[in-house]
Every structure is written in structure tokens, then in C-alpha cells.
Amino acid sequence: MSLNFESxxxxxxxxxxxxxxxxxxxxxxxxxxxxENNNFIYGLYEAYKKLIDTRNHQYASQANHPWYxxxxxxxxxxxxxxxxxxRNLLLADKKNDQNIVCYGFKEIRYxxxxxxxxxxADYLDFLAxxxxxxxxxxxxxxxxxxxxxxxxxxxxxxxxRNELMKLETAFHTYKKAHxxxxxxxxxxxxxxxxxxxxxxxxxxxxxxxxxIDKILLTPHSYGQKNIQTYQNFMLKLTPASLYSHLFSxxxxxxxxxxxxxxxxxxxxxxxxxxxxxxxxxAIYTICSGQxxxxxxxxxxxxxGDKYPGVNVSKNARFKFENIIINESAKLNIFVEINNHQxxxxxxxxxx
Numbered sequence: 001m002s003l004n005f006e007s008x009x010x011x012x013x014x015x016x017x018x019x020x021x022x023x024x025x026x027x028x029x030x031x032x033x034x035x036e037n038n039n040f041i042y043g044l045y046e047a048y049k050k051l052i053d054t055r056n057h058q059y060a061s062q063a064n065h066p067w068y069x070x071x072x073x074x075x076x077x078x079x080x081x082x083x084x085x086x087r088n089l090l091l092a093d094k095k096n097d098q099n100i101v102c103y104g105f106k107e108i109r110y111x112x113x114x115x116x117x118x119x120x121a122d123y124l125d126f127l128a129x130x131x132x133x134x135x136x137x138x139x140x141x142x143x144x145x146x147x148x149x150x151x152x153x154x155x156x157x158x159x160x161r162n163e164l165m166k167l168e169t170a171f172h173t174y175k176k177a178h179x180x181x182x183x184x185x186x187x188x189x190x191x192x193x194x195x196x197x198x199x200x201x202x203x204x205x206x207x208x209x210x211x212i213d214k215i216l217l218t219p220h221s222y223g224q225k226n227i228q229t230y231q232n233f234m235l236k237l238t239p240a241s242l243y244s245h246l247f248s249x250x251x252x253x254x255x256x257x258x259x260x261x262x263x264x265x266x267x268x269x270x271x272x273x274x275x276x277x278x279x280x281x282a283i284y285t286i287c288s289g290q291x292x293x294x295x296x297x298x299x300x301x302x303x304g305d306k307y308p309g310v311n312v313s314k315n316a317r318f319k320f321e322n323i324i325i326n327e328s329a330k331l332n333i334f335v336e337i338n339n340h341q342x343x344x345x346x347x348x349x350x351x
Contacts, residue, residue: 004205007131010106012139015149017187030101039109138171141187142241268319282336294318
């Protein structure tokens with residue numbers, strides 16, 4: 001399967017999960033996506049704009065004119081030099097690797113670009129001039145989670161939210177104007193392996209990775225809070241932003257130290273709907289073709305006091321008992337809502 005693009009650029013803002021996306025793309029054969037570079041290319045863009053302004057004085061043909069020689073500036077030559085320089089800097093130690101057919105980088109400082117010019121389209125157009133056959137991948141994330149993490153907590157949250165929403169609108173606008181080489185994906189779609197996440201690989205012209213679970217479980221950046229690692233297994237929790245409209249609390253908080261093939265283990269947690277119109281009718285997993293249901297309705301007095309307006313909060317705990325796995329396995333844990341709707345709340349990877 002041949003790739004559709006010769007370069008790929010991850011366009012995003014801070015704490016969006018972009019390092020995870022960077023890691024995923026670097027698992028595609030022939031692709032090299034570098035990390036952040038402090039947005040140094042923006043300086044080249046500013047130089048390009050200055051050269052364009054200088055060209056406006058191209059009538060100055062006399063040697064005694066203040067703008068003498070302005071008309072001789074070759075913008076295409078400047079762009080060519082930029083492309084060669086950026087390519088060499090990004091490829092670096094892999095400059096002579098013939099297997100690299102698509103290169104690029106991810107950058108979170110498009111927020112700063114937007115702050116400066118209240119748009120990003122012109123800068124992206126410049127990038128399209130110095131990157132060969134580029135793909136722009138816009139990476140977003142639930143803003144409640146973004147603003148709780150990293151350095152955003154020290155900012156004016158209301159103002160940051162407003163500006164980030166405007167930036168995301170700029171992402172959508174550019175994608176709409178350039179559908180042939182633009183793709184928008186959220187962190188939540190990545191970690192849940194949604195249909196849009198799979199479409200990303202079709203967009204790039206790449207095979208969907210068979211080892212995607214292993215890639216997603218590999219720590220990226222500052223770590224993934226929804227992944228808990230133990231000696232013999234990993235527990236991946238569905239990001240809260242995917243179910244916050246359904247549950248006020250949804251977690252597995254009683255986990256064994258080890259899960260070994262052939263040995264029994266228990267697993268327990270708590271789940272509380274956001275309102276009394278939502279009911280949890282079942283929590284289950286499927287092991288060796290058999291449906292294993294958790295016991296529901298166990299007492300949870302602490303949560304009952306914390307969520308007095310939800311009828312089931314005093315009995316919101318659940319528990320899986322005596323599960324036996326005979327070999328390495330992946331167990332998806334589902335919750336059934338109102339006897340028909342279901343969603344995955346966690347995945348166990350046992351090895």
C-alpha cells in the first residue's frame with residue numbers, strides 16, 4: 001500500500017494527546033514524524049512575508065535608491081532553500097535512509113500562531129509550499145480535559161477555553177477548504193480506536209497497524225492517566241470525556257496485584273449515572289466466548305453521601321468474581337444502559 005503523501009504535519013495545541021498520535025504515525029512503514037521544534041519554521045514564514053513586502057519595491061532599479069535590488073529577490077529560490085533546510089534538519093541522522101518516504105513533525109504552538117494573527121490559514125499555506133505533498137492532521141481533545149492538564153491550569157481558564165474553541169474553528173475551516181489533504185481527529189477517537197481513527201490510515205494510504213493495542217499502551221509524553229500498568233497486566237480505562245454525559249463516576253478501583261493465566265481473580269469498581277433516568281442494567285466481559293457478568297448493586301455509602309440526588313448511588317458498586325484466564329488475553333469490559341445501549345468502559349491486557 002503506497003502512501004498518499006510525502007510529508008505529514010500534526011497541527012494542534014498543548015496537552016491534546018499529540019505525542020501519542022506522533023508515536024502512532026511513526027509506526028507506519030516509511031513515515032518519520034519528529035516532535036516539537038519550538039515552532040522555528042514560523043521564523044521562516046515571517047522572513048517570507050518580509051521578502052514579499054520587499055518585492056513591492058521592485059520598481060527601485062537605480063543603485064542610489066533605498067530599495068535597490070528589491071525586484072531581484074527570488075521568492076521561489078527562498079522557498080526551495082527552506083524546503084531543503086527543513087528536510088535536512090528534520091531527517092537529520094536519517095537523511096540518507098531510503099526507506100523514509102514521508103516526513104514531518106508535530107507542533108503544539110499553533111495556539112501562539114493564532115494568538116498573533118487570529119488565523120492559521122496563511123501560515124499553513126506557507127508550510128504547504130515548503131513541505132512536499134503535505135498532509136495536515138488536526139488533533140483536538142475534549143477541552144475540559146485539556147484545561148485540567150499541564151500548564152493550562154495556570155492560565156485564565158475561561159479565556160483559554162474561548163481561544164482554544166476559536167482555534168479549533170480555524171482547524172475545521174482549513175480542513176473544509178482543503179479536504180484533499182486535511183484530516184481532523186480527536187484524542188478520544190484515537191484511544192477508543194473509533195471508526196474515524198481507522199479512516200485516518202485510509203486517508204494516509206497506510207495499513208491499519210495489527211499491533212495498535214501495544215502502540216496505544218506504550219507511554220507517550222507525560223504518560224496516559226487512563227492506563228494503569230501492573231506486573232502481569234495493563235488496565236486501560238475509557239477516557240471520562242467519552243461518558244461524562246452518562247456517568248458522574250465510572251471507575252475500577254479494586255484491582256489485584258497480579259493476574260496470572262489459570263488463576264482466579266476479582267475486579268471491582270463503582271458506576272453512578274448522571275441522573276435517575278439512566279440505569280445500569282448490566283456490566284460484563286466476554287472470556288473464551290463466555291459472557292461473564294458482574295454483580296451489581298453492592299453498597300457504596302461514601303458515594304451515596306456524595307451523590308444524594310441519584311437514587312442508586314448508595315448501591316453503585318459492582319464486582320467480577322473468580323474470573324479465570326487460561327492464556328494471555330484481552331478482555332473488554334462493557335456496561336449496558338437502560339437494557340439496550342452499551343459502551344466499553346475498560347480493557348484488560350493480560351500477558
